[in-house]
Amino acid sequence: MTINEIQDEIIEEFALFDDWADKYEYIIDMGKKLKGLPEDQKTEDNIIKGCQSRVWLNAHKDGENLVFEADSEAVIVKGLVSMLIRVLSGHSPKEIAESELYFIDQIGMSQHLAQTRSNGLVSMVKQMKNYAIAYQLV
Amino acid sequence: MTLTEIVDIQKIRADFPVLDQEINGKKLVYFDNAATTQKPIAVINALKHYYEFDNANIHRGIHTLAERATRDFEATREAVRKFLGAASTEEIIFTSGTTNGINLVASTYGRKFIKEGDEIIISGLEHHSNIVPWQMLCEEKGINLKVIPVNDRGELDMEVYDQLLSEKVKLVSVNHVSNALGTINPVKEIIAKAHAVGAVVMIDGAQATSHLDIDVQDLDADFYAFSAHKLYGPTGVGALYGKKALLEAMPPYMGGGEMIKEVTFEKTTYNELPYKFEAGTPNIADVVALKAALEYMDSIGRDKIAAHEDMLLQYATEQLLQIEGLRMIGEAKNKVSVASFVIEGIHPQDIGVLLDNLGVAVRTGHHCTQPLMKRFNILGTTRASFAVYNTIEEVDRLIAGLHRVKKMLA
Structure with missing residues (x-):
């Protein structure tokens, strides 16, 4: 699936929820299911600092594609992180670098990306793209 | 009941x-009132009224609007004086808020009177705004920063405070009330003990003024800073109280209009208190509306x-x-x-x-x-x-x- 096909799939999943709580329960569930990172990879190098919660991001190449792994100490952020990984991980650096993320806005979670100081999500998206740009060059 | x-x-x-x-x-x-309180209609109306009818620059023009704006601005100074229990309006300096007040003291009193090898005491309960200005000063001048520890209940360990005090201590700066925990610190005792070793005391009153009766003379505080927006007033304005003798001995904070008496290219003489510390056009509208906030609290x-x-x-x-x-x-x-x-x-x-x-x-x-x-x-x-x-x-x-x-x- 392309990045946009995955985004559309997530938007469809969220269209089923008519209640904010269902939506958040789904995100919380995704947050809990995300494997996260082993403690030794939660390093200063991988950290993306937010005002309230930290996010750790790791990237490596798998064949032609870029694979992301990430973690957060707050479960809702972790759920959103999990969706970002689902959308972007496993695609070519070019695809990732050129992608436009519209699903967050469409599922009504854009406030989490607007609060730049309170969580590391905005920086995380930026960092994912930076990895993609960097891997395009090697 | x-x-x-x-x-x-x-x-x-x-x-x-x-x-x-x-x-x-x-x-x-x-329930985020410790960050900022909401504003009563009286405060909102005071702001609106000022801009609708009285807006002018203060202390300069001789026209009617300038007189009205100046009168209302100075009326707030008197209201703040009363609110804090200060002896004179010369001791009330308008600031942009508590952070500004603390930085003013660190940059003027601190720079002039605290020297290498001296000590400043703060506490483990402080907001970053009562830590960083002192750290900056300490780094610049080679001053040592000491910290009163906090016990498990979130109170200051006064026994350690006693041990920290010595002739080397030149300034103590603590909050009256902790923003994170709500602890009311025994500031009167802290001040008396600091004075006994010859140190001056700055009190960060940001979280106290909406809850407690403040009497700076009874506390014998040397400096006391607060923000209007935490006590139902507008954002961007606050006041710093300082004892007159200290304020007079301190150099100005910022240079500009209003704070001068006479300017020549050779030498400038500074205005008297409190204007010496109020360079530039102040936040007139919000200062005026602060009075409405104080009156609102009194009305309840x-x-x-x-x-x-x-x-x-x-x-x-x-x-x-x-x-x-x-x-x-x-x-x-x-x-x-x-x-x-x-x-x-x-x-x-x-x-x-x-x-x-x-x-x-x-x-x-x-x-x-x-x-x-x-x-x-x-x-x-x-x-x-x-x-x-x-x-x-x-x-x-x-x-x-x-x-x-x-x-x-x-």
Whole structure:
């Protein structure tokens, strides 16, 4: 699936929820299911600092594609992180670098990306793209 | 008696238009009052009135508007003097807020009178704004910074304070009330002990002025700073009290208009107090509206406000402690209406996000007190802070919200 096909799939999943709580329960569930990172990879190098919660991001190449792994100490952020990984991980650096993320806005979670100081999500998206740009060059 | 009889709560709530709205389909519960309080209509009208009828620059023009603006601006200075119990309006300097007041003292008094090898004492309860200005000064001048530790209840360890005091200490700067925990510090005692070794004392009053009666002369404080927006007034304005003799000895903070007596290219002489510290056109409208905020508090009665808030705190604390896995952070014997807590296994940010969806506004995180959070070995807390317009029913909404949040995150 392309990045946009995955985004559309997530938007469809969220269209089923008519209640904010269902939506958040789904995100919380995704947050809990995300494997996260082993403690030794939660390093200063991988950290993306937010005002309230930290996010750790790791990237490596798998064949032609870029694979992301990430973690957060707050479960809702972790759920959103999990969706970002689902959308972007496993695609070519070019695809990732050129992608436009519209699903967050469409599922009504854009406030989490607007609060730049309170969580590391905005920086995380930026960092994912930076990895993609960097891997395009090697 | 019922719990809400201390003040006429319905009448008070009607004074705050912002409270009458829904968030995510639920009536707003605003419990982030320690960050900033909402504004009564009297304050909003004072701002509106100023811009509609009286706007002019102050202390200069001889026309009617300038006179009116100057009169109202200076009337607030008198109101603040009375509010703080200061001896004279010369001792009241308008600032942009508490942070500005602390930086002013650090940059002027600190730079001039504190030298290499001297010591400054702050406390483990301080907001970053009462840490960083002193750190900057210490780094610049080679001054040593000492910290009064905090005990498990969130109170200052006064025995260690006694040990820290010596002839080397030139300044002590502590908050009157902790923003993160609500602890009321024994500032009168802190000041007296500092004076005994010849140190001056700066009090960060940001969190105290909306809850406590302040009398700077009784406290014998050398400097006392507060922000208007924490006591129902506008943002961007506050005041610094300083003892006249100290203010006179201090060099100016910023250069510019208003703070001068005479300017030539060879030498400038400075204006008298308090104008020496008020360079440039001040925040006139917000200063004018600050008076309306002080009058508003007086119209309810400061003792009644405190009693109402105290009742909410007692009730909230009892209810919160019944939640399994919840631990209060800050259980000082003397505290204002701040309930800071953690729930085992749940990140404060998750609590904040979900409560917001339930229409309940709280603050989560480290509250700009990272060293204090480290002291308690926590990432942050959830903080509910109460003001005069909050109700028992709203506390119930918080408690119900927390039960819901726990279930969602379980």
